[in-house]
Amino acid sequence: MGEGRAEILQGTLDLMVLKTLAAMGPLHGYGIARRIEQISEEALLINQGTIYASLVRLLQRGWVSSEWGASENNRKAKFYAITRTGRKQLRTEAENWARISGVVGRVLRITEKG
């Protein structure tokens, strides 16, 4: 059971990273983590390091690309950007997510009514 939950979380994080990159353009790991924290209004407390497992998965699938560049304070940092296939994937995943969360939401409401 526990494994199943981790799976969902993992996929969710991947989706959020993808969406962030699509909205914000190229970002480094810190930037992505920061952005997700801000948008989730600090409700989602994760170890920022977990973002990297997500990024590796996305890189390996070819949905994001990476490049070393200069950070705001002029230090070397790795920047990630969404690719074309990544955008396509984001659309499908977002639709899936909407559908599933809609279904889950409806189911939960039914059970609450009793």
Added chain:
Amino acid sequence: MFTWMRVLTSRVRGWFSTDRTDREFQKELDEHLEMLTAEGIRRGLPPEEARRAARVRLGGMTQLRETNRDLQGLPFLDTLFQDVRYGLRTMRKSTGFTTVAVLTLALGIGANTAIFSVIHAVLLNPLPYDHPERIVLIWESNPAAGFNQFAVSPPNYADWHRQSTSFEQMASAARGTFNFTGSGEPEQLNGARVAAPFFSVFGVPPALGRTFVAEDDVTGKAHVVVLGHGLWMRRFGGDRNIVGKALTLDGQTYTVIGVMPERFQVPGRVELWLPSEFTPRDLGPGARGAHYLRVLGRLKPGVSIEQSQAEMTGISKGLEVQYPQMQKGWSSLVVSLNEATVGNVRATLLVLFGAVGFLLLIACANVANLLLARAATRQREIAIRTSLGAGRWRIARQLLTESVLLSGMGSALGLLLAEWGVRALQTLPPSNLPRAAEIHVDLTVMGFTAVLAIATGILFGLAPALQDLRSAPAETLKEGGRTASTGRHGVRSFLVVLETTLALVLLIGSGLLLKSFLRLQGVDPGYQAKNLLTANVSLPGSKYATDPQQAQFFDELLSRLQHLPAMQAVGAASSNPLAGQGYNFVFATKELAAVAPTEQPSAGYYGVSPDYFRTLGIPLLNGRTFTPQDTAGGPRVLIISQAVAKQFFRERNPLGQLISIGNTSPEKGQIWREIVGVVGDVKDEGLDAGGSLALYEPYTQMPWSSMTLFVRSGDEPSQLASALRSEVLALDKDQPVAAIATGDELRANAVAQPQLRTLLLAIFAAVALVLAGFGVYGVMSNTVAQRTHEIGVRMALGAQQGSMLRLVVGNGLRLAMIGVVLGTAGGLLLTRLMKGFLFQVTPTDPETFVAVAIFLLLVAFLASYIPARRAMRVDPVVALRYE
């Protein structure tokens, strides 16, 4: 989707540059940490505090790197390599254990690989022809008369060919020998006269030139010949311009029109084909009883053997109605070529395959036992690793890797063993094993071995791995590894019982085969094979056309052979009873003269020289043998075998009675021969065959163009071969001598198949016995080692040495007894499958069952006695000091 492929390639790439990826990731994390720290400072935290908070928010560095490495690389392989390295180190540390385990597995896997390679080549691989499953042999059959697959007469073949619709092609073939002369030494070649569609039946095109067309098959038109690959290489040096050249066969000139490819191998080592050239007389009404053709057919696509059989049965019924005189009781039988080629070895091979399967299970049980014994000593190591945080599955996986490593090494050695075994099998004469030349340890076989290696590795590795999954590390560390856990002991006892059970089944099987082989060897063939040399001389009809010419040649040859060195007797006969070839003729006594031809009895027929019986050592029981006075012009005489005398003359004295040979239709006129002697029976249809009905006639009174010569020597008979050959050449320089063999060789050939399976099964059973013995020994000595303390205490308390001995030996024997009971039950179930191989022995032969059970118990006793002796010598003081 190719996403998974992209992931895999990127992982493989990452795996090859693990260090760089790791360094880069470290740098990335460092930067991240910097940024987080900077953020903290911006918020007003002191730098030290900011750095600490940043570390917390980022997460554990080491774990992140670990995860990253696993994601970017191939953690499965990493673990595997790590386990393999560790396993190899463990093996190096215990060379004794490793050697025994690897050798045991090599024996089991090698035997399996060898037998599988035979099964693969002989049974599983299709025959090397086009759509071989559609090729059939069609025989005449007369089950009531005991003829199941009988040669076909030309008129019947012609009728079948005309009337049947199931076959795309149908062709006849008649084996024959042809004397090849010209360049070099004359040679007798095995050939066949075949109908034009013969090669189309096989669907194999010639390598050079063409094969026969219908026009070639017109009598006396063109003398054309197709060569086999072997003959073409041997006698013509593989001449690529051979087509159109002439060669001499039986003194006549033939033109080569084609050469067949190497893969076109037909049974009987035929290497030369001529058109059948049936004459009107061959196909005429008088020839319907002349059964000498083999008929082959290629089924039309979609037609089954059953359908063609139904059609052929109908056709035979029609012929039976049309020609009741000759065809009454005769039908036809369609058999697939594959069945005809390998059908008689299938059962043998499957039994052997079962046997090596048992052997492998025993080997696995043995190695599992060894691993369990070793696991006892490794328990501490594993307990420590577990308490240091290694997961249970991680440890099980490592143990399994080690066992697969063992079986892998065993397999590599086993492959070598198999290769060696297969080579040994191929040196056997071809009559032993059809398609022997095709047996190779090829990729499929290696694949089989690889699967076997992994499967066996998991099989025997499972027991110890499961054991360790169950054991509690804390307990083990507390126990100090001194006392054996009882659970492990149960598994080990079970394995010993399993081993003895399987070994006993194998022993029973091989015991039965051995007994029946000895019975077979003990059969008196009716002749003395020792110091006998046999050879065939076939005179070409073109040179020796008439009976007197043929008789004169052999007369002169026999008198010349009298002068051979060390010669004791020399004789000749129209066929060789030692080689199992012979003619069967119908015959009639005066009482049977009026019986319809299809109801007449038949017997083996031999045209022989006067000294034939003395040369072969066939005893004269009554009357006289032939003399030189029994000439062509003299009164017709006959000698019969004792079986004929018993069956047809019973209490009457057969001497002076009359017998006629051949189809005795009253209108053709019969030639009555007077019986002048009775000789001993000869087993000419195989040692396990029943009847030995035989008729002997002086060859001078009915000459044969092809005779077998027999020379009895006081010395090693094969030394006479070249002298015999030169005597023949001195008489006719173009006359080859063929099929030179000693009597011992021919006898060995006759029992080759039963001998081979007896030998193989006996080897497997012997190996199984040794392994099972070691299994018992291993468990018992382990018990003794682990109970040294207990034994010491008992002896200190006054237990007698004898009672300690009984304790240990009784333990071992109890396990073996359970194995014997189970094995006997298994034997009773399984030996039924061997019924076809047994000669004068029943599958439940009590003598064999009891003998092998005692034998096994004896081995088990020895295997427990040796460790028990050691237990007896335990010095109580020393044993207790271990405390």
